[in-house]
Amino acid sequence: MTIETVAIQTAKEMIVPYVIPTIPELTFRGFRGEEDYPAMLAVIDGSKEADGIERTDSLADIVRNYQHLVNCDPYQDMLFVEARGEVVGYSRVWWLAELQGLRRYHHFTFLLPEWRDTDIRRAMLQRNERRLRKIAADHPDDQPRVFESWAADTETHWASLLLSEGYEAVRFGFQMVRPDLENLPERPLPAGLEVRPVEAEQVPIIWAATQEAFRDHWGYSEDEWDEELASLQASPTFMPHLWQIAWDGDQVVGTVMNFIDEAQNREYGRKRGYTEGICVRRPWRRQGVAKALIARSFQVLKEQGMTEAALGVDAENPNGALQLYKSMGFQVVKQQTTYRKPLREKVAGS
Numbered sequence: 001m002t003i004e005t006v007a008i009q010t011a012k013e014m015i016v017p018y019v020i021p022t023i024p025e026l027t028f029r030g031f032r033g034e035e036d037y038p039a040m041l042a043v044i045d046g047s048k049e050a051d052g053i054e055r056t057d058s059l060a061d062i063v064r065n066y067q068h069l070v071n072c073d074p075y076q077d078m079l080f081v082e083a084r085g086e087v088v089g090y091s092r093v094w095w096l097a098e099l100q101g102l103r104r105y106h107h108f109t110f111l112l113p114e115w116r117d118t119d120i121r122r123a124m125l126q127r128n129e130r131r132l133r134k135i136a137a138d139h140p141d142d143q144p145r146v147f148e149s150w151a152a153d154t155e156t157h158w159a160s161l162l163l164s165e166g167y168e169a170v171r172f173g174f175q176m177v178r179p180d181l182e183n184l185p186e187r188p189l190p191a192g193l194e195v196r197p198v199e200a201e202q203v204p205i206i207w208a209a210t211q212e213a214f215r216d217h218w219g220y221s222e223d224e225w226d227e228e229l230a231s232l233q234a235s236p237t238f239m240p241h242l243w244q245i246a247w248d249g250d251q252v253v254g255t256v257m258n259f260i261d262e263a264q265n266r267e268y269g270r271k272r273g274y275t276e277g278i279c280v281r282r283p284w285r286r287q288g289v290a291k292a293l294i295a296r297s298f299q300v301l302k303e304q305g306m307t308e309a310a311l312g313v314d315a316e317n318p319n320g321a322l323q324l325y326k327s328m329g330f331q332v333v334k335q336q337t338t339y340r341k342p343l344r345e346k347v348a349g350s
Contacts, residue, residue, distance in 0.1 A: 025082075025083060025085065026081070026083050027082045028080070028081055028082075030075060030079065031075050031078040036080065036087070037062045037063060037066075038059065039086075039087035040062055040087070040110075041059055042087070043089060043090060043110045044110060047112060051152070051154055051155045051157075052155070053154065053155070055264070056263045056266075061235075064234050064235060065231065067231075067234075068227040068231040069227070070096070070223050070227050071096060071223060077092055077135075079091045079124060079127055081115075081120060081124065088111065089110055089111035089115065089120065089121070091109040091110070091124045091125075091127070092108060093105065093131050094106050094107075095132065095135060095136070095139075096221040096224065097223060099220050099222060101143040102144050102145070102146065103143055103144070103146075103343075104145075104148045104221075104340075105135065105146065105148065107128035107147065108150075109124040109125055109128065109158070111124070113157075121157070121158075121161060125162075126165075129147060132343065136343055144342075146340040146341060146342055147167070147340065147341045147342075148339070148340050149162055150337065150339065152334055152337075153334060154334070159339070162339045166341050167340060167341045168339065168341065169337045169339055170338055170339065171218065171219075171316065171337070172335055172338075173312060173314050173335070173337075173338070174313050174315055174322070174334065174335055175310065175312050175332070175336065176310065176313060176326075176330035176332055176333065177310045177330065177331060177333050178308060178310070179331065180308060180329075181298050181301060181308065184295060184298045184299060184302070185295050185328065186295060187288060187292040187296075189288075189289065189292045189293075190284075190288060192248060193246045193248055193253055193284075193289065194246070195245060195247070195293070196245070196247060198243050203240060204229070206243070206245055206252055206255060209255065210255055210257075210277060210279050211225050213255075213282070216318060236263075237259040239258065239259045242273075242297075242301075242304070243255065243258055244293045244297050244300065245293075246284075246292070248284070252281065253280065254284060254289040254290060255277055255278065255293070256276075256277060256294060256296075256297045257278075258273060258274065258276075258297050258301060259274050259276070260273045260304060260306065261274065270307070271306045271307040271308065272307075272308045272310055273306040273308070273309050273310075274310050274311060275294055275297045275301075275311050276311055278290060278293070278294065280319075285319065290321075291324065291327075291328065294325075294328050295328070297309070298328075310330075311330065312336070313325055
């Protein structure tokens with residue numbers, strides 16, 4: 001294919017040209033609202049096998065997610081790529097401020113695998129950065145600022161593109177699976193603590209306790225918490241009847257927010273439950289609370305007919321979570337890498 005300069009048109013701004021391959025009827029545009037959701041779902045579904053990603057999405061999931069965006073106006077912060085009238089990729093940007101002051105300017109791109117032998121995805125990435133620089137120009141510059149994105153170890157195309165554009169790996173996370181729910185460990189709660197069925201009015205209290213517990217974790221930001229709770233409560237995987245919450249009187253001590261993704265289990269032919277939202281508040285740490293709640297979670301998931309459990313973990317969790325989960329029978333099955341690049345003023349001519 002020959003190379004030419006193509007101007008990228010979004011709904012509210014004309015982006016400077018980028019060099020991309022000449023493709024008949026290739027167009028770039030902005031977000032059109034809910035009418036774009038089916039095309040977004042098709043791009044996600046059309047990409048996940050090539051990227052080695054196990055996920056199951058529905059139109060309802062996309063609607064819910066886009067009802068709870070944080071620091072993102074999709075009409076300005078998204079880009080759609082069409083070829084011959086069909087959406088073949090899209091991207092989105094947003095930003096978050098960490099409790100310690102770092103401002104993170106996030107972005108991603110989806111592009112169908114059959115279009116990845118072009119420079120389309122690079123142009124999308126560069127457009128993301130340009131949009132984020134414009135957003136950052138309205139923010140104070142008294143704290144460090146970085147571009148940020150992620151890739152699983154199987155997303156080799158996106159990871160290699162990020163590295164070629166000057167990003168560096170700064171943090172690793174793991175997806176872990178306990179492959180069976182047999183020979184379950186017995187881990188009693190410390191004396192004076194108890195687990196009680198979750199009542200609806202307790203959900204905000206429990207959520208606030210998890211927010212407090214995660215404040216000392218890497219990358220913590222308060223920006224997302226309210227919207228995350230609203231999104232969680234609207235999700236089919238919101239299953240507080242499976243949660244294991246330790247209480248000391250009226251104080252939440254620790255949590256495991258178990259859930260089962262039935263649609264995902266059907267797609268991948270398995271019976272997996274998730275033990276996520278694991279945390280213990282500071283006064284009760286190092287007493288075996290997390291192990292006790294995880295052990296109870298295994299039993300709950302088994303009673304629901306599950307045969308395995310899974311979770312995600314920051315490899316450098318300050319409270320030793322990785323080793324704790326290994327001791328409970330979890331095994332690493334996939335790595336996720338966080339990539340960052342300093343956000344600086346764009347160099348003239350670049």
